[in-house]
Amino acid sequence: MLNVRILRFNPADQSTPDIKVYSVKVHEGARVLDVLKAVRDTIDQTLLFRHCCGAGQCGSCALKVNGEPRLACMSEAADGMLLEPLDLPVIRDLVTDIGKYLKERPYLVPACEECAGSDGSDESSSGSCSCACSCSFAMPSKEETADMKPLRDCIECLCCVSVCPAVKVTDFAGPTYMRQEMRLALDPRDCDKDRIKGITEKGLFNCTTCQACVLACPKS
Numbered sequence: 560m561l562n563v564r565i566l567r568f569n570p571a572d573q574s575t576p577d578i579k580v581y582s583v584k585v586h587e588g589a590r591v592l593d594v595l596k597a598v599r600d601t602i603d604q605t606l607l608f609r610h611c612c613g614a615g616q617c618g619s620c621a622l623k624v625n626g627e628p629r630l631a632c633m634s635e636a637a638d639g640m641l642l643e644p645l646d647l648p649v650i651r652d653l654v655t656d657i658g659k660y661l662k663e664r665p666y667l668v669p670a671c672e673e674c675a676g677s678d679g680s681d682e683s684s685s686g687s688c689s690c691a692c693s694c695s696f697a698m699p700s701k702e703e704t705a706d707m708k709p710l711r712d713c714i715e716c717l718c719c720v721s722v723c724p725a726v727k728v729t730d731f732a733g734p735t736y737m738r739q740e741m742r743l744a745l746d747p748r749d750c751d752k753d754r755i756k757g758i759t760e761k762g763l764f765n766c767t768t769c770q771a772c773v774l775a776c777p778k779s
């Protein structure tokens with residue numbers, strides 16, 4: 560048997576959260592997600608938590624294990640562990656309101672009007688366009704792809720956002736947003752001439768460079 564402490568909170572009828580203790584039977588090497596499922600399936604069906612892939616790929620199961628942001632599906636369960644929601648607005652139990660942080664996403668601007676021609680057709684199949692933005696219709700090189708790859712690994716778990724001191728006290732869009740901006744900035748096909756201005760308006764300079772986001776990120 561394994562004992563687990565889980566923060567339970569329903570803002571609709573509680574003013575403060577409770578920590579409840581559950582004892583469940585799980586297999587050797589069980590993950591935190593297995594424990595949550597065992598509690599829900601055998602003790603309390605009202606326990607709310609998110610999960611999907613079970614393999615560290617979707618980011619939906621992020622929560623705090625003993626105070627540290629973790630993916631429930633990738634973290635080994637331990638007797639006596641404390642499970643809490645990420646430090647984000649709580650909807651119920653371990654489910655947080657992530658919509659605010661994910662509804663606005665940076666996107667790739669594939670070609671400016673000058674690149675595509677006034678009729679929108681792509682007249683240049685490779686090489687750089689002639690306008691000032693210097694974007695390219697060519698596919699990223701091997702080196703450029705390698706530079707972008709670590710940034711593409713983000714699974715939008717928001718562990719980084721939950722620990723970011725700048726997000727807590729300013730309008731800073733946060734590290735997840737900035738990581739995506741960086742990925743697009745490295746993409747030679749991107750033709751957003753206002754990307755620097757955009758990230759400045761999104762509060763980039765509120766970042767304190769504390770590195771808390773780096774330490775919290777399950778994808779390095």
Ligand code: SF4
Nearest residue numbers: 723766767769770772
């Ligand atoms: S370095 Fe610190 S302040 Fe900057 S984004 Fe990361 S957690 Fe936030």
Ligand code: SF4
Nearest residue numbers: 713714716717719776
């Ligand atoms: S940057 Fe890392 S911690 Fe932040 S959302 Fe992406 S995967 Fe999660």
Ligand code: FES
Nearest residue numbers: 611613618620632
């Ligand atoms: S369930 Fe998808 S990352 Fe954990």
